[in-house]
Amino acid sequence: MATKNNIPWWILGSLIVALASLFLAFQDSASLQGIYQFKFFESSVAPKYLFGSESVCKQAPILSPTNTQVEQFIRDKVEDPKYQTEIIEKLSGLIQIPSESYDDLGPIGQDARWDIFYQVEKYIKTKYPTVLKHAKLDHVNTHGLIFTWEGSVSTKSSKPILLLAHQDVVPVLTENVPDWTHPPYEGHFDGKTIWGRGSTDDKGYLISIIESMDLLMKSGFKPKRTIILAFGCDEEISGRNCARPISELLHDRYGDQGIYMMMDEGSFGLQTQFDQSFAMVSVAEKGYMDMQINVTSPGGHAANPPDHNAIGVLSEIIMSIENHPFPGKVTTKNPIFNFLECAAVHAPERSFPLNIRNKLQRVENGEVTAQVQLAKALDNMRYFFRTSQSVGKINGGVKINAIPELASTMVNLRLAVDSSVAEVQNHYENLIRPISRKHGMSFQGFYTEAPDDRRKISLSAIDALEPAPVSPVNAEAFRVLSGTIRNTLKPLITDTKFFWKLTQNIYRFTPINLVHNLNRAHTTDEFIVAEEFVREPLFFATLILNADDTVAK
Structure with missing residues (x-):
């Protein structure tokens, strides 16, 4: 089901913290040239916002790692049916640990409900002995986990890359269990879909990033840039017990702006908007x-x-x-404006409404009336900018x-x-x-x-x-991320608040197609599509390789 403008209703109606902000069209500029159709619109339409314009929202080039041998090793792995079975089983097993976090939890060490996270740690250690062999594990407030794979270059001259995930899940009410198609903590795989609480939020993400580190280690890769994985235990209840102390430890260790790039969950993944495929990278947070x-x-x-x-x-x-x-208004300070710019020039002309296109230049010029009018035209997207x-x-x-x-x-x-x-x-x-x-x-x-x-x-x-600082889209780190997305993900036919001091380059992106109310995260029948999940480690590993290539030799 969709609303006008071909934007799924479940995206636009969501009460979201993470703001889906800048979007990257997968379509190559070269292939767009064959369908450019320049027409004269009403006089308020500036040429820069014509469909196919080359002056707005330029796409980053596809970025491939220079270490082709390691890249090919990982590509071969994720396409191997045996490997796919193994990683699906790993996620299924992690789902079976009901690591719920509750609003009324007492202090760690005093409230026994925290003890479930010992099982999560034990499971990770059992499934990833190679990671434990090559990466240092730090415990933060008992259940916060930090894995550090030291690079060959000093972190002073080459800042680390940080990947975040959380171990906890939203509780399942006992009275709601019968409503689930498959029991919420069974981790059921039906041959196509992995079902269960945490499959999308956030255990699939956690498995994917630690799997990427594991694959890189097994490939023989030796990083120049230090790689850090940090797993919180209370993201669903504000992050004070794990996320905050994790950020404080990393800040003590690396200092202000001491991280090259930080990746976290929190985007809408891959979506089709205005009849075009977009990777929805969140660069801001409400x-x-x-x-x-x-x-x-x-x-x-x-x-x-x-x-x-x-x-x-x-x-x-x-x-x-x-x-x-x-009140609602769309200003250039809001990254949603960047999305509209991208959509205006990269989505098919017939699919991008004229009543939106013809207000963009006026908004850019600072016309308050146009800002309000554009908000009204996008009322079904109101909570992106209100x-x-x-x-x-x-x-x-x-x-x-x-x-x-x-x-x-x-x-x-x-x-x-x-x-x-x-x-x-x-x-x-x-x-x-x-x-x-x-x-x-x-x-x-x-x-x-x-x-x-x-x-x-x-x-x-x-x-x-306060709203999070808007992360830069002209930074090297963003170009690395953009190029990695275009390299590893196919077009669709289809707790960062504590870390602000560590880096400006905070990007929130889930490299899968999130459908049906964000894969029903936080509600009944949460799921993740297996064929997309098994390829996530390729994205994260390639991102690490591309970030490593930016380190001066």
Whole structure:
């Protein structure tokens, strides 16, 4: 099922943290020349955004490693049916370990539910003895794992490449198990698809990157650039227990901007958009905030209620929030604009709507009206460029015949990349303060105190995080990534917040075709297509080889 503009509904409706931003057309420029069709559009269309223009979104050349012997070894491996059976079995076995992370987990070493990650580590050690032989394993806060394969060149003169994955998965509710086609922790393979919690998020990714290191070691490859694999244990619950200490250890070891390139999950993989194949590489990440709103008022007997009790006032606040969503506009600061530029010149002319094309130059010129108009034209993509808000929890009252003294709600927000925590907080303060005045209640904002009043509305921010810096697309590291994608992936007919100080070159990309609600990650019947999964190690190994080729001899 698809929406207008041929963009799958499940992509556009997702409430995402990672922003799918810059897209790389697989089609070679040379092959496009045969179908260039330059036409005159209305005067607002600038020539640079005509279909087939060579001045916008130039494609990186296909990049092949100079070490052709190692590359061929890995290509032969991933095409070998015996090898494919083995790597599928490895993923299936890892899925069978229910390494769930919970919001209410206590400290590692005190809460026994963390102990499942000992099994994950044991499994990795059992399946990858070659990696343990040649790479150093560091433990961070017990269950965070860092594998370091030292290169022959100093990390001072040649920065390491860092590949991230996480061991934990979203819990499966007991009452939902019967809804699964195959048990969530069986790791069932039906000959085409591998089913189970974590198959896509993120155990398939984890197996693929450690498999790439294993294959490179077995090929006899000797890296010049140090290669680091880091596996967190709590990505699904904010990363404070593993991701943060992993980043701190690596920062202590390599310093500011001490990493050449960092790769992580978090993109939409390979997609067909506007009748063209694109590799969707995320170069930005939306900000995050949970907002709590408390409404307090005197209690009493329900036989003598006020006109508006705490629950009623809170309901008014919630309605006001939902009736005043954040405005949408597409600016050049948002990487989604780069995607539209790429699509305008690389997608078939007939498939890229004129009402989008003819606004691009005006947006680039800074016309606010055009920014808003373009957002309206792309309303089904609204959360790529708009701050999202979702009321997720509400509590109030303890007894039906008692007037509630406290009512509270929590709102989950994903901040647009060109927004800020302060901007979002100001929006809510301006929205809710008049409601407090209307009901004669004191108001406590995010950074202001209110009198100790029994009738009060208070706001607080939890886990407030600014949008991530936009990673550069003109860097050598991005050209290496782009060239590797074009070399290893076929056209379709079809926890990084703690690491910002380590490198600007943070790219989020999953080298498979993610379909059906991102392969149903976080929900019932999560899966990964086997024929795509078995080729993932080729992508990561080739990326490592290409990055190694940039090291000065």
